[in-house]
Amino acid sequence: MSSARPSHQRAEPRDFRLLWWANAADGVGSQASGTVLPLLLLGLGNSPQTVGLIAGVSTALGLLLGPLVALPADRGARKRVMLGSAAVSALAMGCVALTLATGRPPLGLVLAAVLVERLATACFEAAARGTVALVCPGPEQPRAIARLTAADQGALIAGPALGGLLYQAARALPFLADALSYVVSALCVAAMRADLTAPAPQQRGEGLLREGAAGLRLVRSSPLLRLVLAWATTVNAVVVALYYTAVFTLQREGHSGAVLGAILALSGAAGLAGALAAPRVTRHFGAPRVVTGVTWLLVPPAAALAVVTDAWAYGLLFGLVCLLMPLASVVLQAGAVQATAPALQARTGAVLATATTGSAAVAPVLAGALADWVSTAAPALVSGVLLALLAAHTSRRPVRGVLSAGAAG
Incomplete structure (x- = not known):
């Protein structure tokens, strides 16, 4: 006697490949731009202390934002948050690339775009957590996580090398590559057929903070x-x-x-x-x-x-x-x-x-x-x-x- 499997299990091979490509593209693009970002900021006249402060503030804001985004993601907005975050990140990095290609950009514009991209990335990562559980059957999850981890490690190798080569050719190119990587991530997430809305029991009377x-x-x-x-x-x-x-x-x-x-x-x-x-x-x-x-x-x-x-x-x-x-x-x-x-x-x-x-x-x-x-x-x-x-x-x-x-x- 056969029983129907959940849709996310039927869709696993194709949807997991899409998830892998979204993760890999995002990792390579982020490493490519992140590697040369300090060089760019220093070249625009910032001190090392200012560069370190920008990195610290963006990290801290990402830590604060992640848990806030996690609740709507678990409530059913996972795919929408991932798509919106990737789109915002692509626009932010595209803006940096465009201003760099057209001349010396305003420092405030670059800093604002970088901060927006970091916050949007934090939202994407927070919403993406748990996607493996929704597109892979339980026995396949360890192997899937290993492949995603391998993609992260591969990005640590390929991303900085790519960023350095592109920056040497033109300082706008690493940020253009990062913008394109977010476009790839968004297209992969949009193409996933699995239902990324996790089934959740209704909690009556439970406050937002407690939830x-x-x-x-x-x-x-x-x-x-x-x-x-x-x-x-x-x-x-x-x-x-x-x-x-x-x-x-x-x-x-x-x-x-x-x-x-x-x-x-x-x-x-x-x-x-x-x-x-x-x-x-x-x-x-x-x-x-x-x-x-x-x-x-x-x-x-x-x-x-x-x-x-x-x-x-x-x-x-x-x-x-x-x-x-x-x-x-x-x-x-x-x-x-x-x-x-x-x-x-x-x-x-x-x-x-x-x-x-x-x-x-x-x-x-x-x-x-x-x-x-x-x-x-x-x-x-x-x-x-x-x-x-x-x-x-x-x-x-x-x-x-x-x-x-x-x-x-």
């Missing part, structure tokens, strides 16, 4: 989601801190920016390989062993970065960290998707994203303070200690039980 906090309540009540929050927050902060440790140490040793670029390319390639290998590794070893083992394996290279000064040794150790991290990250992301009802995906994802992005934003400040007040080796040593504590936590029997139950679910 908006439903994702936070779910994270607090779910042992698996609490583990995902702790792991992702810690590891993302550590990776950012280790990157800035590399910057501080290589600068102290007199290495050029080309060396740092090579290290970033190596780490991006390693992250791509790790994301592609994650489903097979998880099938072979199981979720508890992968998460626990990877967390322990991250400790030695992170701590070793405190004692090496050779650029290639830095590249190999940091690349090893970036290779290992996606193996566990994909497992935990898939578990978070499967542990969350479709009608709560955006709100729950906003809670996790706010915590991880916030920790990554604070990490450079702490790394710089440790490097100034103690030594340039201190951030790597502290990172090693934090990873060791996290690994000990994931080794506890209750935590391994949570991972086993999440994998089974």
